[in-house]
Amino acid sequence: MSDKALDKFLRKVPDVQVLANATVSTATLLLTNHHLIVATPHTPSSSQDGSSHQPKPKTREVYIAYPMIAQCTFRPTPPSSGLSSTIRLRCRDFLFVTFNFVDDRQARDVFETIKCQTCKLGSIEKLYAFTYDAPPIEKAVGGWELYDAKAEWKRQGISDKGIDRGWRISKINLDYAFSPTYPALLVVPSSISDNTLNYAGRYRSRVRIPTLTYLHPVNNCSITRSSQPMAGLRGNRSIQDEKLVSACFSASAQIDDGEPSSQTISRASPASSQADLGLPTDSELSETERLEDEMISASNIEIVSDKPHIYGAQQHNLIVDARPTVNALAMQAVGLGSENMDHYKFATKAYLGIENIHVMRDSLAKVIEAVKDSDISRLPPNQELLVKSGWLKHITGLLDGAALIARQVGIQHSHVLIHCSDGWDRTSQLSALSQLMLDPYYRTIEGFIVLIEKDWLAFGHMFQHRSGFLNSEKWFSTQNDALAGSAIQPGGNGEGRGDAIENALLSAKRFFNKSNASQDTVTDSDGELLSVDESPKAKRRSGTKDTLADKEATKPKETSPVFHQFLDCTYQLLHQYPTRFEFNERFLRRLLYHLYSCQYGTFLYNNEKSRLDARVQQRTASAWGYFLAQRAGFTNKDYDGGEIDDHVKGKERLLFPKLDKVRWWPELFNRKDQDMNGPVNTVTERYLGDREDSMGVGGGVLTGVETADRVVPAGSIRHTPPNGTQGKLASLREGISGLGIVKSMGGGGSKSPANSKQPLEVEMQ
Known part of the structure; x- marks a missing residue:
C-alpha cells in the first residue's frame, strides 16, 4: 500500500492482537472514512522452481464497513495494570471480533x-x-434498469394501454401525493375509478389502499395488499373500501352471490387435480379430517367466518390479517383495527398470529447471545438460548402463513388480500414468500430481484428504519468493570468477561428507572411503542419539530430483522427444494450483507419516493450490478429450470414448505451445520409441538398447509377462540366498554482460542 493511500487513513494502529473465528493473529488496524481495515501479514508458499528465492510477504486485508457494526464495547484498563484494553465488535453479518491493545x-x-x-x-x-x-463490469450490467414496474405488470398480463384481465394501471399516485409510501403505479380493478380510490384511501392507514401485487397466470386469481382499516372503537366502515375489496375479489371473473361462475372453474389449472397434488379424494376425506384434528394445535392461524367451509369448493376468498387476533382488536382503541366481516361477506378472514417487530428483534437478540463467543471459542453455541429465542418458531409461522396464501390462490382458485398494521413489514414477508411458492419466475436470479424490488422496495418497506443504517450511540458502550483488561477465555456457558457484572448493572438500572409501559406509552399505528414524550402528539403540544437529523437518526426500537426473516424463509425453501432455485445459499447471505454494508444505494431510505427525491439512481450504484456481474458465483449448480409440468414430481409450478424440516441457517451465523442443527433438529420439534404466540393464541385451524408426508385440507372452522384467547378478548372488550363508547366489535377473532497465528478470514465483496 502506497504512502499516498495511507494519507487517507484517519488512524493507523500497528501490532494489535485480533481474535476472530477462534484464532489469534497480529494485525495493523487502518481506519478510513468508511471502513475499518484489518491488515494481516500473509506469506505465500515457497517457490516451486527449486530456487532459493523467497516470495515477498503480502498483506491480507479485511474490510469492515462501519454500518455493519451492530455493537461495540470498549473495556479500558489503567496504565499501571500491564493489561490490554479491548474493543469487541459484533457485526450484522454475525462476525464477532475482539481487538487487544497494549496502549490504552x-x-x-x-x-x-x-x-x-x-x-x-x-x-x-x-x-x-x-x-x-x-467497477466498470458492474456499471455495464445496468442494475438500476433491471426492474421496470410496467414490464413486470406486462409479464403478469396487465398493460398501461388499456384494461387487461379485469385490472388497470392507475396513475393516481404518480406524484406520490395520494400515498407517499406507495409506488407511483398502482394496479386496481378496472371497475374502480380514481375518485373511488380517493374516498377509499381515507379508510386505510397511511392511505395504503388494497392494490394488486400478483395475478396468477393460469386461474387469474389475485394477491392484493394493503394496510389495516381505520375501524376504531365505533366500528367505522367505508362503502368505497368495501366496494374496492369486493372488486379485487371479482376483477377476473363473473361472480354471483359469492359463488364463482363456470368461467372461473373452466380456467382451473392442471394443478387443481387433487390426485396430482397428493390431496385427498372424496373417499379419503374422513381420514384427512382425522389428521386435521390431530394437527389443530400446530398453528396460530385462526379463521373467522359465518359461512360453512366446504372442502373442494372452488372459491374461498380470504382476507389475511397477519397479526395475532388480540393485537388487531387492541388497535381499535387508537382508531384502527381490522375489517368487520359483517361488511365483507364475500370473504373469510384469517388471523395468522405473527408477532410484531419488537418480538422479532428480541428473538434475534437471544440468537446472538447464543452464538456470540465465536470469536474466542470453537465450542458450539448455547443450545438452551437457541431454544429460548423462538427464532425457528417465527420462521415456521411465516412459512405457514405464506403457504396458506399460496394454497388459496394456486389450489383453491381464490383471491387473497393481505395486511398487517401499516402493510410494509409482515405484509411484505407474506406477499413475497407466497409468490415465491406460486411462481417459478421468482425463483430465478432476475425474478427474485424483481420480487424484492416490487414487494419490498416499491411497496415501501422501511429499510432505513428497520436496518438502522446510521447506527445508534446506544450500541456503543464503555465497560469500566473489575475484570477489564483480563484475558478473554472461552467458556461452556457462553459468557464473555464482565457479562455477569454488566447484566447485574443493567438489571439495577432497569429497577430504578422502571415505568409502567401500559400507562407511559402510546401505540402507533404500525405497532410501535413510543414513550409519551416521543409521540407525535406530545411533540405538537410542546411545539418541538424534528430536524432532518432527527428524522434520519436510528431509533433502536424501530429496528427489526424483517428482511432478514424473509431471506431465512427463502433459505428454508432453497434447502428443501435444492433444484428449484437458480440462485444459491451464498446469494442470500451476500444479499443480507449488502443490505447493511451501505455500499450501494438500493436499500437506502424507506420508500420509492424518498429514493427518487434523493436521486439514488444517479448518485449511487445498484447492488444488483454486483450480483449480476458475479453471476457465476451466485448460481445454483443443481438448478433444474426446465419446463413446468404439474403432473411431474419436481417440475410443478407450486411448491410448499415442509414445516417439520425448518432448520437453522448455519452459514449465516458463521457456524457449522452440526453445531447449529445437530443430527436431530430438536429445536424445531419442540416448537412445532407447542406453537403458541406470546399472547396465548393457539389452537387455530391449519388451513391446507403441507407437512412432510401429508396434506391437511381446509375445513372444521372454529368459531370460538381458544380458551386463552377467549379470556383475553373478553377482558379487552370489558375494558373498552368501560370507556363508554358505542362500538361494533364485529369481525374480531371469534426460536480456547487456537494459538496458531492464522489470519482473520472473512468473505468480502
Missing part, C-alpha cells in the same frame, strides 16, 4: 473514531454508497 490511549482513540464514523454522520448521504465508484 490508542484503544480509546480507535473506539472514538469508530463511534464517530459509525453513528455520528447525521445524514444518509454521508454513507459509503454516495462515494463508492463501482
